[in-house]
Amino acid sequence: MKTLLGILLMIAIWLSCIPEARAMGDTHLVPCQDSAAFITRMENAPEGYYFDQPYQAYADNLLCGDDGLPHLQLRFDRAIDIAIPFGIFFYFAGFVGWSGRSYLIASKRRSKPEETEIFIDIPLAIQSFAKGLLWPLLAFKELSTGQLTAKDSELSVSPR
Structure with a gap:
C-alpha cells in the first residue's frame, strides 16, 4: 500500500511540475505543398507511380521541414x-x-x-x-x- 501511495505521489508531483509544451505556436513545419525544398525534391524525383503517388499524398497531407522532408508533428489531438x-x-x-x-x-x-x-x-x-x-x-x-x-x-x- 505504501508503494502504491508513493507512486501516486510521484506521478502527482511530476504532472504538476512539468510546464505544458506548445508545439503549434512556434513550429518550423509548413505544409509540404508550400515548401520550396519539397517541391524541388518532387521535381527531381524519377518519373513513375512509386514516386509520383507518395509525393502527391505527402504534398496534400503532411508538413515538411526546412530540409524538404515530410515530418510527423506530435500533437495531443493525434495521440x-x-x-x-x-x-x-x-x-x-x-x-x-x-x-x-x-x-x-x-x-x-x-x-x-x-x-x-x-x-x-x-x-x-x-x-x-x-x-x-x-x-x-x-x-x-x-x-x-x-x-x-x-x-x-x-x-x-x-x-x-
Whole structure:
C-alpha cells in the first residue's frame, strides 16, 4: 500500500511540475505543398507511380521541414494514432508472457515437469491461453495479494 501511495505521489508531483509544451505556436513545419525544398525534391524525383503517388499524398497531407522532408508533428489531438497501436502491442505482449508464465507454473505441478516443457501439453496450453486473455485482471489480483512479486528474503544477494 505504501508503494502504491508513493507512486501516486510521484506521478502527482511530476504532472504538476512539468510546464505544458506548445508545439503549434512556434513550429518550423509548413505544409509540404508550400515548401520550396519539397517541391524541388518532387521535381527531381524519377518519373513513375512509386514516386509520383507518395509525393502527391505527402504534398496534400503532411508538413515538411526546412530540409524538404515530410515530418510527423506530435500533437495531443493525434495521440490516439500512437495510443491504439501501443495498447494493442502492450496487451498482446502481456498475453504472450502471461500465457507462457501460467503454462510453466502449471507444468511444474505435474509429475514430470521437464516433459511438459519439451512435449507441449495441448489441454494445458489452451487453458493457459484462456488465462492469458484476462492477464491484466489476473496481474492486478496477484500484485494486490503479493503473489506476483517475491519477498526480499527470497532473493539471493551477491556476496560482492
